[in-house]
Amino acid sequence: MKDTMHCCNRSFIEVEPQQLPLCCPQPGMSRWNGHPRVFLNIEESGEVRCPYCSTLYLLKGGPLKKAAGH
Numbered sequence: 090m091k092d093t094m095h096c097c098n099r100s101f102i103e104v105e106p107q108q109l110p111l112c113c114p115q116p117g118m119s120r121w122n123g124h125p126r127v128f129l130n131i132e133e134s135g136e137v138r139c140p141y142c143s144t145l146y147l148l149k150g151g152p153l154k155k156a157a158g159h
Contacts, residue, residue: 101145104131106153111146113139 104111111129124141131137135152138145 101147103147103149105149111137113142113144113146 102115109132111131112126113129114123114126124139127139127141129137129139129146131146131148132153135148136146
């Protein structure tokens, strides 16, 4: 993330593959309405919504491709 985010203040948050594994809330987010840290599976679909705060995360470049035979 390039700038400081506040949970739920944008329509989505784009994350880089090197930021995985993904969890919410992210460092730098406002914790005034904090919720437990939850790890989110974004690798296969390229997007995921936090079940606590409904923040939408999009994986830059889309879903990660699985290795053949795995």
